[in-house]
Amino acid sequence: MLLNHFFYLFYYIIAIILTDFKYIASDLESHRTDTEARFAFFFKLHSKKKNDRILVMIYFFFALIILFSISVFFILRYRDRAYYERFSGQKNWWWLWDHFFLNTKKLNKPFCFAHFDIKDFKMINENFGYLVADKVLARVGQVAEKEPWVKHLVRCHNDNFALVTELLSEAELKTKLMELFDKIDSLPEDPSYKIYYRCGAVSSEHSIAGKDTVPFFAKLAQVQGIKPNKTEIIVYTESMKDKYFKAKKIVREIPRALKDKELIVYIQPKHNIKGRLSGGEALIRWNRHFNEFLFPRSFIGYVEEAGLIHLIDFYVLETVCKKIKEWRSQNIALVPVSVNISRYTITIPFFLEKALQVVDSYDVPHELIEFELTETALYDNQEYIVSIMEAIKTEDFKLSMDDFGTGYSSLNLLQKMPLDTLKIDKSFVDNILTSIEADEIFKAQVILKNILSMTKDMNVDSLAEGVELEKQKTILERWGCTHIQGHYYNKAMPIYDFEEILRKI
Template sequence: MKRFEKNRKTILFLCYLPMILFIGLLWNAASRQIHSQLFSTLADLARQNRYVVSYSINQKMEELERVAQGLAQREDFPQGVAIDDLATVANVLGFREIGVTGLDGMARMSTDTSYDITGREYFQMSVQGFNWVSKTLCDMRDGKKVNVCSVPVRSDSGAVIGTLLGTIETDEFFASMQVPSFHEQGYAYVVNQDGDVVLTTRSDGVEVTNFCTLLYQNPGNVDQLNQLRDCLAGKTESVNLLVNEDERHYINVSWLGYDDLWLVTGVPEHALDSGIMTQFKVIQVLSVVFAVAGLAGLFFLNLIMDRNDRHLRKLAYVDARTGIHNHFYLRETMGEFTTLGPGKGKRVAVLLFNIQQFKNINNLYGSVAGDQVLKHVAQHLSAVFGEGRTLARDTADSFVVLSPYEDWNQLLEQAETLCADLPLLPFNNNEIGVKLRCGIYRLPDGVQPDEEALFRARMACFEAPRESGVGVYCAQVQQKMERKKEQQNTIRQAIANREFKAWLQPKFCAQTRSLLGAEALARWCRPDGSVLPPGAFIADCEEMGIIGEVDEMVLEDVCRQIRDWREQGIQCPPVSVNLSRVYLSSLDIVDKIDRVLNRYKLERQAIQLEITESALVKDEDGLRDVVERMRSLGFTIVLDDFGKGYSSLSSIHDLRFDIIKIDKSFVDRIGSEQGDQMIRFIIELARALQLELVAEGVEDQSQYEFLRGLGCHAIQGYYFSKPLSCQDFADQYLQ
């Protein structure tokens, strides 16, 4: 007995040893399974991010290559490339600045600065014929972090004669590199073959310039560092690492598919504490409790593993803003839907819903309101498309539904009801009107949804009729979209080539017929000599979001022409320039206009600024500050298309316009009793408000005589003159 007491601890330890070993085996198996599931999920996210990042880089490079091809045709490249042209291309393509170099390495930038970049890696690589993305650099102008995209400029023979480079703020790349998973605590790097960090989304305060150096700082990362170097050397396409920093980080490294760039996707271990690590501890406790019953413990372990898998899927596949599935989940589950043949079961349709004017909602009400709109739409889509269907947020303002159906008309009616009757969203004592547009693609028999199906649903959405808001994909939609895409590509090239010019339609004094001024109207002067009116391109420019560039091009063309005339001793009366609603929404529009005038040394009275009444109706409060600023600087402000936008008289008085223009639709009704009375009222109103009045669209003598008799100040229209090129205008009216 004493001997037993003496050796009790040893005996108890020997008794517990099998249990400890069993628990250790269970724990090790659970750990390996957890890590395997996590790395699998991380690899899926890396694959999706790799596609997004490489697409973003390739898009920028393709845009630069197109411009480089145009520049290479110039005999005086690079000295003859105008700074103004570079600035325009930078604005159109979304670069911070654009520059050109010869083989001497002297870069002429769109900001009218010059740098010697012969020692820069991106210049050296592009001179050798490679497209190149630099690592993160510090802009010498303002210290901001930027990345440089550089492409070679080749002659017709294929020889490199210089380079074209564009700088982009590093923050702009972040949007395409976000890892919307693990409670938004994931991060990503783009590194080169040496481990130098080109881009990063890491926001936890850790400054990393070289990823290999980060691993080298911790002795526990020796094996991981060797695996990383093998991967960056091209020995493997990807590698999973468990890296030690202040805490453990789960890392996936994979080739980006572009030059020698690699994508590093990671998540810190603490991001898993709320879910996986808690369940880890449960596994440990339950393993101790059920150590005696091994089979029961294994069965319970299997249940816990299933829970872990569901939790990981939730972290990776749920949209943080709306609570519904995200685009990763959508692409993961598309293969589960297949359309069977007639009579064999339900068919499948892909529905893509787009929130109209979502960007404007964000700009007008703020990002908080934008998030509320997303939740509002997600809730109503969930209520209509529930069990048996997949609903996911695909992009910033688009939602996708994969829906089996038996009754096509019922599905179409559900989509039309959502587009027509979505309730108003209360927000801060306001009500936000949310309109949806929907595109539907019906899958053929035996076909699974894929990226092509999503693309066709998106095309149908773009072509949805205004009345129902729902478009159904067909061959005509495909053909129309292809023509539209070709037209828009042509317009982008036309902006880069500065093919949009100002044509002038004169305005005359109604009483004396003397020239008072002119209105600048945009025309597309194509290389083949044809001249296209605004109806051929304005709608596309507005849809593409580049109508502001056309406005700026017309304004600059007018100012350049007035300066040239003055240098020749020719005086020109004031020319009015139209400002689109999109251009007016720019925060620095007044400064932009003033800079153009200063560049050509013109006083502000040389041009007049025309604002359409529709812009006033849509955003009177936003325009008030803009108009006041314009007036304070001495600009003459014209209200265009008066009577067409249903603006209030108080708005016209409060905004203090100098001139109002009677819309052509009223002039066309001259001769009818109601039309004559309306014109009399508008002229009396202008007289009472002490505003000058211009009648546009006057086409015959009866209209002119009627307006002159009522005391209208100025006349514009085909009765006197159609719009003319600047040269014809000068020949006819300024000599």
């Protein structure tokens, strides 16, 4: 008898499911008719066997309850999974959004907010492996959640985190955040490897702006953190929002500016250590509407983020090639001119083919063009970037790495790159004349001397950027630097001024 009851209960569950599928398959009116007929058939069929419509009703409603319970179980189970990270079990952004930002009572109380990430996190993946990197992310959450002033901590995506704090003053917020980052500033597997953070914070003054704008404000502040090898905490200000909308406007203008020839190519000369002109670096300037002169730092970053930097890179390359063709036709002495290639440009499909097309269309010898890559270009897909570099060298172009020493390029990677020149960042040059009593300055000088020694042993030219004083030049020459670039000889200048220097060779 009991088995019979289970059988009929199972029968009604299947019947309801089949009816639901039928409901999905047909139009609304046929659903209604078909469903009523199906239920009527069930009642009729069962009543013939048991002659007990009440029992049929009991089976039917028990089946509904069981189906409802199963549905609720799976909804709750998978909803909870959707709120937590798979590896670390940490709450994610959607938990914070649903439980805090959509909670009117909580949102109406004063709070502070921060959004932060780990600088150069990809290098941890590359150097130590994904398991160690995942442990770093888990540790950030574990340590932060123990802080009494942290009300909520979630992992947003990749190495990005967000946290909500109790009401704090701006000074208290920065102090507590820095203390938190100090607790997680190294790898447990290798304490000598320092971890740096980039954090955007929103004080209680701006937290009343609402659920949509507070995270936006924090991210605006976060992207201001661009200094290498340093943890930065930037508190949001209204000027950042103004700057953001200005950036959006600038990006929209780039295609027009290129068409109207508002972008101007300057060249900064390079000299060998004895003072002889050895080349030039093409740099971009923007004479916006021909009444506002903008330097690259005020627009290049925005153009890169918008994915339009390749337009500028190829514009500079074509401008340089056009001038070299003119100088050749006038029998003017020539030196190689370097063109900066963004990490985004070098990864676009057919980059080298496009570059060859531009250079060859002006009949420019390849050895007169040098492509400069920044060290950060190697952060993504290193093997692919190195393969592109090798292809560039195969075409007899010169190749240099800019801003060396500001990132985390390994020596193993350096030996794989077919470089002609290693450009040493200005920050190392600035430390040359500083008192060696400061431990960090002394270490920087030791690093610089070893970089110069290493380039010599690798048969790679070295070029120090930002040289401004005679004493800097003298020390660099003594340490083995082969080329210099900076105001000591020349600032960046319009192409026609560089042409005058060429005519005097």
